[in-house]
Amino acid sequence: MKELKLLKGNEAIAEGAIRAGADAYFGYPITPQSEVMEYLMAERPEQRTGMVVLQAESEVAVINMVYGAAGTGKKVLTSSSSPGISLMQEGISYIAGAELPCVIVNVVRGGPGLGTIQPSQADYFQTTKGGGHGDYRLITIAPASVQEMFDFVDLGFELAFKYRNPVMILSDGLIGQMMEKVELSEQKPRATEFDQSWVTTGKSPDREHNVITSLDLDASRQEAHNIHLQAKYRMVEENEVRYEELQTGDAEYLFVAYGSSSRICQKAMELARKKGLKVGLLRLISLFPFPKAIIRELAGRVKAMMCVEQSAGQMVEDVRLAAGCKIKIEHFGRMGGMIPIPEEVLEALEQNIIGE
């Protein structure tokens, strides 16, 4: 008997966290994702599974609470939106440097600065190229439905513990706020099976004391650590690429998109096909690792690509790089919280990509 529930994207994250057996959630209110913590507080998961939910004084405090709990081997997550994620960058760098597992959800809103509360996808660079200081990467997965908001929390924890790295669920205000039916999975137990030799839970006589830190004043050791981190990211790139192809088999033109933009492109593609245009859609699910191989392959088959992203064009740069800049690849998107409609997207495809 399937357990179905009509949920908001944000609520799905919350329910997904409880069912994935999360140990703790630390958060701070910010639009458009406050429902995550509101749902958790109302659900009282400490009664369902013993999960801790705490509202902290700022996103700075939040990410450091995540660091502390993660250092003891607990499944911990947080969620925020662009300005709050900016505040977390220092902490994220520390978490990556100390190799701690955790899940961070960014329900992206328009920026820069305080911006707006409507959806955007302009945090791609922050998430995949930098954000915090130093050579680290965030394993990043982008949900495009409320079901994926639910499913990706468990997937996120799996990836986080597999690689001992922070995982970002890069959502946006549209997915966070929209309501769809979700098939709920069974409750997972809170304990996680993983190698616990590194956690700080109290030094027992059988081992040395464990230290969680990202500091090493010896440059040669710090380089060795960075080499180790890079090797880890190469493994992530080899094993964790995720994407979805829709009608790419005979496509002459290709939409490339993730998150809510991919849903809009799906409709635009339908409209295009009705007009007889052979359009396909490559929906990116993992943004790091970036699906380079499939893009390179498709670049060899299609005439041109249009990257639809609600930003000034961030992901398009990686698409061009992956395609080897052999074909025309343009960006289309609205900014500042404006969301393109499928007709607009199709028009842009016809004018900028197909017709010259």
Place this chain on the structure above:
Amino acid sequence: MAKVRGAIVVDVEHCKGCEICMVTCPDQVIGMATEVNGKGYHYAYMENPEQCTGCVNCAIVCPDGVITVYKVKLKPENEKTI
């Protein structure tokens, strides 16, 4: 009443010559050596060992924890052999 005699052992190579033990000692036992250790510090030593009562004040105030303290209670007949 039985008297006590104490003695301290200073980890010479770890001593940083801060002199806090010297001013803390209530019995003027400690002095700073004219020699230096491997790091160049004048380390602490018992200049007047017979005055040491093993009160541990020097040891508990030492920032580097380099002092170990020993103490014996003297039986009345031992006092004559000091």
Place this chain on the structure above:
Amino acid sequence: MDIQDIIKPENLVYKKTDLMLDKVLSYCPGCGHGTAHRLLMEVIDELGIQEDTIGVAPVGCSVLAYDFMNVDMQGAAHGRAPAVATGIKRCWPDKYVFTYQGDGDLAAIGTAETIHACNRGENITIIFINNGIYGMTGGQMAPTTLEGMRTSTCPYGRDVKSMGYPIKMTELVAQLPGTYFVTRHSVHTARAVRRTKKAMLKAFEVQKEKKGLSFIEIVSNCNSGWKMTPVKSNEWMEENMFPFFELGDIKVDGKLVKKKSDK
């Protein structure tokens, strides 16, 4: 009696606890950090809670505290130790969790984390080493630098009109109902050391009984930053720091202690 007759294992009355790792401390000669570290480890040793203790190190001179303390530790970002400690304690409510922080860490960049951990009454212990200066970065002004005190960023003395007043974090946090035991001590004399150790023992007892946050400020010297010898720096501390940062209990058993100076 020969000295060699005294120095025998059966006559041992004091040695540094094994919970201090056998590494040379990175602190300057005479720095109170070393004493404070050792006392804290002695207390954890005596209470037998090494296996259940997790410490959080700051950024500051004691950023490498985890190299010296033989307990599981996490290094926090500057000022964030109380938040890190909260994350640990909320997930492991029966473990003993302490933060060990300097004045910049706790009272400048970390003010919000300090206040809110105290406000939530987290069952942790905060050890606050206050030497009125930023030692590690070369001796700059701290939030607790005294009026008129010279540092590298107030070379003519702290001018309160443009640079603000020295902050008494301990009195501040004592006002919050979440703090249960708030006290201020030093570690520069044997007597002071014994009192500080008692305070630390009490703090861990408060944690065990889940009564609220225990906050111990240790007014300490920084002979390098103050440009004095260790002995002279302790004298200077007595003459200048203690009149402003008064030693003693500020809050015990959840109640503010009435001072003699209170009307």
